Amino acid sequence: MSGMFAIVEDTIDTSALEAATRTDACGAVVTFYGIVRERADDGRGVNGLSYEAYEPMAVIEFETIAKEARERFGDVRIAVVHRVGALRIGDVAVAVVAACPHRAQAFDACEYAIDEVKRRAPIWKKEHYLEGDGEWISNDCGHHG
Amino acid sequence: MRIHVRAFARTRELLGSGSLDVELPAGSTVADAWNALEARSPQLRDLAASTRLARNARMVKREDALADGDELALLPPVGGG
Numbered sequence: 078m079s080g081m082f083a084i085v086e087d088t089i090d091t092s093a094l095e096a097a098t099r100t101d102a103c104g105a106v107v108t109f110y111g112i113v114r115e116r117a118d119d120g121r122g123v124n125g126l127s128y129e130a131y132e133p134m135a136v137i138e139f140e141t142i143a144k145e146a147r148e149r150f151g152d153v154r155i156a157v158v159h160r161v162g163a164l165r166i167g168d169v170a171v172a173v174v175a176a177c178p179h180r181a182q183a184f185d186a187c188e189y190a191i192d193e194v195k196r197r198a199p200i201w202k203k204e205h206y207l208e209g210d211g212e213w214i215s216n217d218c219g220h221h222g
Numbered sequence: 223m224r225i226h227v228r229a230f231a232r233t234r235e236l237l238g239s240g241s242l243d244v245e246l247p248a249g250s251t252v253a254d255a256w257n258a259l260e261a262r263s264p265q266l267r268d269l270a271a272s273t274r275l276a277r278n279a280r281m282v283k284r285e286d287a288l289a290d291g292d293e294l295a296l297l298p299p300v301g302g303g
Contacts, residue, residue: 130302
């Protein structure tokens with residue numbers, strides 16, 4: 078795993094990410110996986126998704142979000158890795174790990190980080206439907222992936 | 223001067239490429255660059271209000287100046303996660 082904040086093109090190694098994020102001071106690790114599912118919000122069947130990212134800015138945004146989480150929730154270690162390219166049903170598109178001494182901060186920090194990643198990070202998702210067409214999905218118009 | 227443009231999602235599809243160089247007069251602004259891109263792909267006009275722009279990975283306003291060698295990124299509404 079190349080780092081705690083990364084855009085990757087291959088399968089996300091989630092256990093390596095958790096191991097790299099926690100230390101012996103961490104009694105709690107909360108991990109969120111965003112996973113490609115078989116139906117769009119409007120019920121259409123989905124073949125797969127393609128993601129793209131503006132990598133340098135996305136990584137800066139991940140780092141900024143982690144810093145904000147530390148300011149809000151205290152001594153919490155965060156990792157954010159988002160995959161790009163063509164993903165199939167069941168693939169992990171994004172993994173967010175929050176590790177800290179106690180669980181309350183870990184839950185809060187993980188939720189904050191994924192919410193902000195979805196809202197702010199320069200990453201785009203196209204749904205490819207079973208009917209053959211596709212559509213770019215934005216997180217700020219009622220769609221949630 | 224010459225700037226490098228990165229385009230994503232729908233803006234990439236409309237421009238036909240995610241990575242292109244654009245030649246502009248010295249002293250051009252972000253708005254001038256956008257107008258040059260719109261001249262190339264008129265459908266970009268529909269995305270003008272919703273697309274944010276970053277210069278060298280930092281958000282910029284339309285009136286901000288560009289310099290030779292800058293990277294200008296077109297960032298339509300995001301959909302990560």
